Amino acid sequence: xxxxxxxxxxxxxxxxxxxxxxxxxxxxxxxxxxxxxxxxxxxxxxxxxxxxxxxxxxxxxxxxxxxxxxxxxxxxxxxxxxxxxxxxxxxxxxxxxxxxxxxxxxxxxxxxxxxxxxxxxxxxxxxxxxxxxxxxxxxxxxxxxxxxxxxxxxxxxxxxxxxxxxxxxxxxxx
Numbered sequence: 001x002x003x004x005x006x007x008x009x010x011x012x013x014x015x016x017x018x019x020x021x022x023x024x025x026x027x028x029x030x031x032x033x034x035x036x037x038x039x040x041x042x043x044x045x046x047x048x049x050x051x052x053x054x055x056x057x058x059x060x061x062x063x064x065x066x067x068x069x070x071x072x073x074x075x076x077x078x079x080x081x082x083x084x085x086x087x088x089x090x091x092x093x094x095x096x097x098x099x100x101x102x103x104x105x106x107x108x109x110x111x112x113x114x115x116x117x118x119x120x121x122x123x124x125x126x127x128x129x130x131x132x133x134x135x136x137x138x139x140x141x142x143x144x145x146x147x148x149x150x151x152x153x154x155x156x157x158x159x160x161x162x163x164x165x166x167x168x169x170x171x172x173x174x
Contacts, residue, residue: 008070008096015091018150020158021077022066022085030058053106071125072098074118078147079103080132080140083161086151088143102128102136 015021024030031051036044036059050067052060069077077099079085091097098116102125111126128136151160 007068008098009068011091011093011095011097014093015087015097016150016154017087017090018147018152018154019087020084020151020156020160021087021097022069022079023083023158024052024060028066029061030054031061033057048108052104053108055106057106069099070096070116071101071114072096072116072118073100073114073121073125074116075100078140078144080137080144082144083163084158086144086147086160088147100136100140101125102132103140105132 031039031047036047039047047059047061054060075098076087076089076091076095077085077097078088079099080103085099087097105128107127109127111124114121114123114125132140148160
C-alpha cells in the first residue's frame with residue numbers, strides 16, 4: 001500500500017540513482033486518434049486517467065503496473081527530456097517510487113490537492129500544459145543530469161536512448 005494514495009509502487013530492493021526504471025515497451029501500445037475515437041468509452045476513460053498523452057496526440061497504454069506510479073512534488077523518478085523514467089535519487093528497499101505528474105504536459109488540463117507530504121510540496125498540483133514552469137524545468141534538468149552521470153556506473157536492464165518519451169528529439173526548453 002502507498003503512503004501517498006491507494007496503491008503505489010514500492011521498491012523491493014535498493015535502486016541506485018541512474019537506474020532506468022520505466023520505458024514504453026512493445027506491450028505499451030500507442031493509440032492513435034482513430035483508435036481513440038473507436039475504442040469503448042470505458043477504455044478511453046481509463047486511459048485518460050492512467051495513460052500517457054504524447055505530443056503527437058498518441059496515447060501510451062501503460063503495462064507492467066506503470067499506471068500505479070503516484071505523484072510526488074519531490075519525485076524519485078523523472079522522464080523529463082528522456083526516453084525513459086530514470087531514478088534521480090537512490091531509492092531504498094521499502095520506499096515508494098514516485099514520479100512528478102507535471103511531466104505529463106500533453107494531457108488535458110487537470111489539477112488536484114497533493115498529498116505527497118514532501119517538505120517542498122506545492123499543495124495544489126496542476127498540469128503544465130505544453131510549457132513547464134522555469135522553476136520546475138531547472139530543477140528537473142539538474143536532477144536528470146546528475147542521474148545520467150550516475151547511469152554510466154549502473155547496470156541497466158532498460159536502454160537509455162536519445163530523444164524523449166514523446167518520440168521527439170530533445171529541444172531547448174524541454
